[in-house]
Amino acid sequence: MRIVSLEDFRDIYIKACQRGIPFLLSKLSPSSDQRTKSSFNQTDIPVAYWSQIPLVRKRWNVMITGDEEMEFEEYTSRKLSLTQPGVKMLSVGSGVCSHELRFAALNPNWEITCIDFSEKLLQEAAQNARENGLSNIRFVAENIYRHELPDNTYDIVFFNASLHHFKNMGTFLERMRKTLKPSGYLVINEFVGADRMLYDKTQIAAINEGLQLLDKSYRTIYRTHLTKNRYYGSGLLRMLISDPSECVESERILPEIHRLFTTVEEKGYGGNILMPLLKDLSHHFMSCGPQEEATLRTLFALEDEYLQRHTSDYHFGIYTKS
DSSP: OOSSOHHHHHHHHHHHHHHOHHHHHHTTOSOHHHHHHHHHSOSSOOSOSGGGOHHHHHHHHHHHHSOTTOOHHHHHHHHHOOOSTTEEEEEESOTTOHHHHHHHHHOTTEEEEEEESOHHHHHHHHHHHHHTTOOSEEEEESOTTTSOOOTTOEEEEEEESOGGGOSSHHHHHHHHHHHEEEEEEEEEEEEOSSGGGOOOHHHHHHHHHHHTTSOGGGOBOTTSSOBOOOOOOOOHHHHHHHOTTTTTTGGGHHHHHHHHEEEEEEEEOOOTTHHHHHTTTGGGGSSOOHHHHHHHHHHHHHHHHHHTTSOOSEEEEEEEEO
16 A cells, blocks of 8 residues: 555645645644545636546546437436426535536426535535526535434435545445435446555556657646656555545445445446546646547547456446335
């Protein structure tokens, strides 16, 4: 297990350049909750993540919905086809609620409750809801561990990039199962890869193989003068200091879901190579000309080959309570 790596020191410098010294100082708080909150309270996140690249998002859409123009919110709404009045959805760890707001717009008959411990993010989400005339969504700023969930209440429990932040995965998912109605659905769009993102040597080698396919001009790290020539993998100590909740039991997500729920459908959409490789390099591919698109297509092919032998780090899934 890596306790400290060169990646950690580089990442500290990068975070200082991208998000400022106050962000770094927030990581010195003795409160693990405050260190976790500081990771999410910034709503003006820089263009540094793979999820912001339009062509990557189209790739996800194809892998999840079969249509590069259809996102998973529309696909899920069609798949569940819950058109009766008063359908209740609970979203846990919803952040700025971009996906929940889309669900609310697509399904005016749904009553959506978003729970997150960041009041700041939920205030922004509430403002967006008002501006878009959405009255079927409400926001609760509370720690889910302390929030009382009524039994047999919700038709849908939804997690988007939040489930991997919760510990005691089996017990936690038992709570989610209890709050679902007998015919209810669990819907996830999640990282389910290595705990604490401590990738093994095989995955790190594949990431570095992908880096070598990039022209040097695409390896300049956002808001720095550094060039990303090699990926070393994160160390445990930085992960614990930066965000104690990050991928705390991500490897347990799918096994525990499979134990407690019945799978309606489950689709991996990669990320094993693309996510760590494109971190801090995504700004080069926001507007894709022919060369940028060709580069991304080459990386997609590399990851597809990798996924033939390894389980996807990111999964979309729909499950029933049974």
